[in-house]
Amino acid sequence: MDMAVQNIPDEVKNIVEVVVYVKKDLALDQQFMVVSLLEQTHGISGVEFCPLRNHLVLARYDKDIFSSQDVLKSFNALNLEARLIGPI
Numbered sequence: 001m002d003m004a005v006q007n008i009p010d011e012v013k014n015i016v017e018v019v020v021y022v023k024k025d026l027a028l029d030q031q032f033m034v035v036s037l038l039e040q041t042h043g044i045s046g047v048e049f050c051p052l053r054n055h056l057v058l059a060r061y062d063k064d065i066f067s068s069q070d071v072l073k074s075f076n077a078l079n080l081e082a083r084l085i086g087p088i
Contacts, residue, residue, distance in 0.1 A: 014064045015045060017088035018071060020057045023081035034078060041074050058088070 026034065031049045034057075038047045043065035050056040059071050068084055075082035 014062045015060050016063045016068075017058055017060050018068050019085040019088065020059055020072065020075055021083045021085050022055050022057055022075065023083070026054065034075075034080065037078060038074055044071065044074065056085070057082075 022034075026049075031054065035047045035049070038044050038059070044059060044061045046058075046060035048058050050058070057075075059075075061068075061071050068087070072082055072084045
C-alpha cells in the first residue's frame with residue numbers, strides 16, 4: 001500500500017475534499033456560475049453540487065494553499081450563506 005501512495009503525484013496528495021452547505025436555493029444556471037467562479041480561485045481545484053441534495057456542495061482544494069475556512073470564505077464572498085459541514 002505504501003508503494004501506491006508513493007506513486008501519487010505531489011499535487012494530488014495535497015488535495016482535500018470538504019462538504020459545504022449552501023442555504024440559498026439556487027437554480028441550475030446559478031449553480032453553474034458558482035462552480036465557474038469558485039474553480040477560478042487559486043487553490044480550489046473543483047466544485048460540484050450534489051444532484052439530489054442541491055444545498056450540499058463538494059469542494060476540492062489544495063491544503064498547502066487554502067484551509068477549509070478559506071474555502072468557506074470563498075463561498076460566503078458570493079453571498080451564499082454557506083456553512084462548513086466537514087471533510088470527506
